[in-house]
Each structure stands twice: as C-alpha cells, then as structure tokens.
Amino acid sequence: MNLLIRLMLLAAMLLPMSAEAQGQFSPAITVNDTAITPYEIEQRALLLKLFGTTGDLQKAARDSLIEDSLKDEALTRANLILDAENLGRALDEFATRTNMPYDAFVGVLSQNGIAEGTLRDYVRINAAWREYIRSRYLGRVSITEAQIDRALGQTNSGAAIEVLISEIIIAAPAGFEAQAASRAEAISRIRTTAEFEAQAQLVSAVPSRENGGQLDWLPITNFPPQMRGLILSLTPGEVTEPIQIDGGIVLFQMRAVREIAQAKPAASLVDYMEYRIPGGASAVGKAQDIEELADTCNDLYGIAKGASEQELIRHTATPAQIPTDVAVELAKLDPGEASYGLTRDDGQTLLFLMLCSRSVQVDAEVDRDAVRNQLIGQQLNGYAAALIAELRAAATIVGE
Numbered sequence: 001m002n003l004l005i006r007l008m009l010l011a012a013m014l015l016p017m018s019a020e021a022q023g024q025f026s027p028a029i030t031v032n033d034t035a036i037t038p039y040e041i042e043q044r045a046l047l048l049k050l051f052g053t054t055g056d057l058q059k060a061a062r063d064s065l066i067e068d069s070l071k072d073e074a075l076t077r078a079n080l081i082l083d084a085e086n087l088g089r090a091l092d093e094f095a096t097r098t099n100m101p102y103d104a105f106v107g108v109l110s111q112n113g114i115a116e117g118t119l120r121d122y123v124r125i126n127a128a129w130r131e132y133i134r135s136r137y138l139g140r141v142s143i144t145e146a147q148i149d150r151a152l153g154q155t156n157s158g159a160a161i162e163v164l165i166s167e168i169i170i171a172a173p174a175g176f177e178a179q180a181a182s183r184a185e186a187i188s189r190i191r192t193t194a195e196f197e198a199q200a201q202l203v204s205a206v207p208s209r210e211n212g213g214q215l216d217w218l219p220i221t222n223f224p225p226q227m228r229g230l231i232l233s234l235t236p237g238e239v240t241e242p243i244q245i246d247g248g249i250v251l252f253q254m255r256a257v258r259e260i261a262q263a264k265p266a267a268s269l270v271d272y273m274e275y276r277i278p279g280g281a282s283a284v285g286k287a288q289d290i291e292e293l294a295d296t297c298n299d300l301y302g303i304a305k306g307a308s309e310q311e312l313i314r315h316t317a318t319p320a321q322i323p324t325d326v327a328v329e330l331a332k333l334d335p336g337e338a339s340y341g342l343t344r345d346d347g348q349t350l351l352f353l354m355l356c357s358r359s360v361q362v363d364a365e366v367d368r369d370a371v372r373n374q375l376i377g378q379q380l381n382g383y384a385a386a387l388i389a390e391l392r393a394a395a396t397i398v399g400e
Contacts, residue, residue, distance in 0.1 A: 029062060029399035031069040036399075040065055043118040050112050051182040066400065068122070070391040071129045080135075082128045090127035091120065097185075097242070098178040108178050129384070137383040143375045148229070148368050161220045163231055164256040166196055166213040169325065170249045171205040173346050184242035184249040191237045196253045205248065206341035215332060217258070222331035222358075224319040229371035232257065233378035245325035247343065270322060271356035272330055273297045274313045275304055276349045277340075283350040287340035290352060296336055297356035314356070329353050 024042075027035035044061035075081065082090065095105040106116050168187060172180035183203060190196050197212025204213055220228050230240055234254035243250040275290070277283045294300050297314065304312045319327060329339040333355040342351040 027399070029066065029397065031066055031397050032073060032395055034069045034073065036062075036065045036069060040118075043115060044122075046112060046114045047109075047118055047122065048186070050109070050114065051185045062400070066392070066397060067388060068125045070388060070395060071125050074387075074391060075125070075128050075132055078132055078136075080128055080132050082124050087120070087124055087127070090123050094119075094123050097244075098181040100178060105178065133380050133384045133387070137380055138376070140383070141376050141379045143372050143379075147375055148371050160260050161232070162217045162258050162260055163220050163254065164217050164258075165215055165231065166193065166200065166253045166255060167206070167208055167215060167328070168196070168200045168204045168213050168251045169206045169245070169328075169341070170203055170251075171343075171347070172248045180249055181242065184251060187251050188239050188241055190239050190253070193237065193253065193255060196239065208341075213253070214255075218331055224322060224324070224327045226320060226370050227324070227327070229374035233374055243324060246323060247346065248325065250325065250328060268318055269316060269359045270319060270330060271297070271314070271316045271359070272322075272326075273300050273354045273356060274315060274326075275300060275307065275352040275354075276311045276313075276344065277352055278349060280343050280345075280347045280350055284340060287338075287350055287352050291338045291340070294338065294354065297354050300354060326351075326353060330355050 024039040025037045028038045028041060029036040041058065041061050044065050045057040048057055048060050048064065092102050095102040098105055098108075100108075106119075109116060109119055170180045170184055170187075187196070187199050187203075190199065193212075197214070200209050200213030203209075208215060220232060223231065227243075230243075231252055231254065234240065234252070236254050236256060239251055239253045243252075277286055279286070290300070290303055293303055300312065315322070322330065325342055329342060330353060333339060333353075335355050335357050338352060338354045340350055340352045342353070343349060344351055
C-alpha cells in the first residue's frame with residue numbers, strides 16, 4: 001500500500017510538469033506557417049543576454065526570432081541551405097570573435113543555460129542570409145571613384161571632411177574575451193545616441209566614457225585609410241561592427257558629418273612617441289604628471305631618462321601601419337598632445353602616447369579596394385534591411 005501511495009504521488013508530481021513542458025513547445029507566435037515556441041523565445045533571450053543586450057530581452061528575442069523566421073522562409077524559397085561543412089566553418093568563425101575555439105564557446109553557452117542548437121540555428125540562418133543578400137543584390141551595387149575619394153576624406157571641391165563620432169573601447173583581458181565580444185555585438189545594434197552614451201559610461205575603458213564616449217569634430221584623414229570608409233559609411237545613429245584591437249574591442253557611433261575648407265593635404269606619415277609605464281591603470285597619476293611636463297615629443301627623452309628602448313619608442317609610420325587602437329587615440333590629438341587611455345601586457349602596462357607631427361609623403365599608397373569593399377558592404381546592408389521590412393509587411397504574424 002505504501003508503494004502504491006508513493007507511485008500515485010509521483011504520478012501527481014509528474015503530470016503538471018509534463019503539461020508545462022508541453023506548453024513550452026506549443027506555438028507562441030506563428031509567422032505565416034512557421035511556429036515559434038516559448039522555449040525558443042526563452043533560449044534566444046538567454047543568448048541575447050550573453051551577447052550583452054539590454055532592455056526588454058523577451059521582446060528583443062521575439063523580434064529576433066520573427067526576423068529569422070522570415071529570413072529562413074526566403075532562404076528556403078531560394079533553395080539556399082547551408083551544408084554541414086559551411087555551417088561548421090561559420091560556427092568556428094563566430095567563436096573566433098570571442099578568441100576561443102568553438103568547443104570552449106559551447107561550454108560558455110552551457111554555463112548560461114543555452115543549448116548548442118540555439119546558437120547553431122542563429123548562425124545557420126544569418127550566415128546563409130549574408131550569402132543570399134550578396135548573390136541577390138551585388139549586381140546592383142556600384143561604387144564610384146568619387147565615393148571612394150569621399151570615404152578617404154577627399155572631395156572634388158577641395159573641401160575636407162570632418163566627423164562627429166562617439167567611441168567605446170571595451171577591455172578584453174585574457175579569460176574575458178567572450179564577455180567582451182558578446183557585449184560589443186549587442187552595442188553594435190544600438191541606433192540611438194542616448195543608448196550608446198549610456199553604454200560608454202558603463203563599459204568603456206577610456207577617459208571619453210565620462211562624456212558618454214563623445215569626441216569633438218575630427219578630420220576623417222586623421223584615421224587610418226582602412227577605417228575611413230567604415231566610419232563614413234555610417235548614417236547618424238549607426239554603430240560600426242566590433243573592431244578587434246590588442247586587448248579589447250572598439251566601436252564607433254556616427255553623430256554627424258560636415259565639409260570644411262581644406263587647410264592642408266591629408267597626412268600620410270605620423271610621427272609619435274610611445275612610453276610604456278609599468279602599473280597599468282594605477283599609473284595614470286604618473287602619466288598625468290608627464291603630460292604636464294612635456295610640451296613636445298623631445299621633452300619625453302629627458303622626462304623618461306633611463307627608460308629602455310623597449311619602454312620609450314619613437315615611431316614614424318603611415319596611418320595604415322599603426323595599430324588600430326593607437327591610431328584611434330592619435331586621431332584625437334594635435335601635435336604635442338598626449339593620450340594614456342590604452343594598456344598593454346594584459347592591463348599591466350599603461351601606454352602613454354604623444355603625437356609629434358603629421359606630414360605628407362609623396363605618392364603614399366592607399367588601399368582603395370579595401371575602402372570599396374567597405375562601401376559595398378554598407379549598400380548590401382541597406383538592401384537587406386529593406387527586404388526584411390518588405391517580408392515583414394507581407395507576412396501573417398500571429399502572437400507578435
């Protein structure tokens with residue numbers, strides 16, 4: 001009798017769980033003939049949380065799954081299905097953004113309650129979608145030499161182009177690459193200055209965070225050629241894709257663009273000093289003292305007397321040769337000004353940078369093809385957004 005009672009109690013406990021589990025796989029949303037379940041919504045919300053998405057995660061998850069369902073339907077009609085080999089390659093590439101192998105990233109997913117299949121579905125659809133957009137619209141994209149000139153900061157009228165942008169630099173020390181990459185992915189989807197400023201104050205590792213990441217007007221030619229097209233391809237409010245740098249990730253948001261009278265040719269050689277100070281962020285006080293004492297790069301030789309050749313280095317390089325994070329810092333400076341917002345050696349060394357001069361090198365080479373590809377990508381993104389809007393307007397969506 002005692003055994004029977006225990007069996008009855010066990011059955012009573014299992015029945016509600018079974019009903020609840022069944023509800024998790026019942027349709028919560030239907031997009032045309034495709035069902036989206038509560039389980040999928042919860043899993044996508046967890047994935048977006050891992051990516052660092054803020055706000056209403058349930059709504060963001062529902063919108064994301066609806067969009068993926070529309071993409072999947074279009075891909076099926078086009079008979080464009082990612083095979084196992086290409087899916088594996090796409091998954092490895094996705095994991096690489098977090099600086100870890102795919103198996104290790106799956107472990108991070110598991111720790112956060114996310115099934116591997118949730119990531120596979122997300123990557124499968126979006127990798128195939130990029131190929132679809134490229135095959136469907138690439139023939140319509142035409143990039144003129146004038147557009148490349150503008151992206152490089154050149155205009156037919158001789159005017160110079162200046163940009164008003166905001167920045168976020170997320171530190172990604174060893175062991176925290178996945179978290180940094182996830183947060184950067186979420187920030188790259190922001191489209192309002194208020195949201196970007198809030199994130200800058202929350203996560204940015206450089207002094208501009210105090211001002212919401214906002215920078216003053218800067219000549220686009222202060223930036224490396226490979227970055228100019230990327231920045232100028234943005235419309236106000238748009239954010240770049242995450243840009244990997246040494247020990248971190250950079251994102252820019254466009255606020256405005258203007259043309260001004262061209263005062264001088266764009267610089268093609270940059271002369272700057274790099275002083276590596278032990279102590280990382282704790283050495284900021286020392287860096288501030290050095291900034292007060294040094295008016296020119298030559299002053300640093302006396303101030304840093306006794307520093308080794310590995311600690312005090314003078315560089316003369318083209319913008320394209322300068323590491324991305326250093327180039328971004330130098331872009332903000334006038335000759336004689338300094339920056340100490342970057343670190344090296346996993347945060348143990350503070351990088352003090354001073355701009356000595358910018359000069360013109362005759363016949364400096366510019367990678368116009370790289371700029372062209374950036375502009376092509378921007379136009380394709382525009383076609384993709386328009387197609388999604390068209391598919392959504394034509395779809396029958398229940399439960400949205």
